[in-house]
Amino acid sequence: MWLAVAVGYVGAVAWAYPRLPDPMATHWDFAGTADGWMSRGSHLIFSGLLGVGVILGLPLLSSVLARGSGAFVNVPHKDYWLDPQHPQRRTEFWRRFTDDMYVIAALTGGLLIWMQIEMVLANRREPPDMAWWSWLPLGVFIAAIISWSLYLAFWRYRPPQDEPGSTGQGPILPV
Numbered sequence: 288m289w290l291a292v293a294v295g296y297v298g299a300v301a302w303a304y305p306r307l308p309d310p311m312a313t314h315w316d317f318a319g320t321a322d323g324w325m326s327r328g329s330h331l332i333f334s335g336l337l338g339v340g341v342i343l344g345l346p347l348l349s350s351v352l353a354r355g356s357g358a359f360v361n362v363p364h365k366d367y368w369l370d371p372q373h374p375q376r377r378t379e380f381w382r383r384f385t386d387d388m389y390v391i392a393a394l395t396g397g398l399l400i401w402m403q404i405e406m407v408l409a410n411r412r413e414p415p416d417m418a419w420w421s422w423l424p425l426g427v428f429i430a431a432i433i434s435w436s437l438y439l440a441f442w443r444y445r446p447p448q449d450e451p452g453s454t455g456q457g458p459i460l461p462v
Contacts, residue, residue, distance in 0.1 A: 289346065289389040292396035296338045299403035304331055306407045312415035313406070319417035321409070334403065342396040349388035353381040360384065362439070367446045380444075387439060394435070398428040 307327050314323025325333070352360055357369040357377075368380035401424040409417045 289342075289393045289396075292393045292400070293338075293342050295400050296342055296396050296403075299400045300331065300334045300338065303334075303403040303407050306411075308410055311406070311410050315409065315417045319409075319419065319421070321415040330406075334399075338396070338399060341399065342392050345388045345392035345395070346385065349381075349385040353385065363441075363444045364446050368444065383443065387435075387443070390435060391432070394428060394431050398424060 304327065307330065309327040310324045311327055311330060312321035312323070313325045313330060314321070316322050357365065357380075360369075362368065362380075362384070368376050370376060405417065405421050405424075409415050409421065
């Protein structure tokens, strides 16, 4: 999923660039009225850096964090997962954590793809504006991130009931 989103984002930026005016509207108020502008070239640079920073940066961050002590990671039952006496738990934790970062990067990348499409659609209108329905993908993204976060907080990192040293708070759900 992550790789498809990463390739899709590159494709969306490449598709959008020649279709955008110069200068172009890049920011809108809640009523959909354009209130920020930038050159098409600046937008290309910004979009490239944003895509690399989010779509590539989040999984890369998890790889960097996996090499550390876990001090900068805040997850439920952290003491269980990062217990130095149980290296297999630590390995499983970092596998899950990295997978989770890929999911978050893919969801965010999906929103960024939509933003490229909407940038073209909004700039084709005269004057440039965003339609009310343009906000719906943002609502879907927020719902998906909240749902994923709840899954992570309440189920994903729960220690198994039957393992010694567990707090007995339920089974680990499958990936």
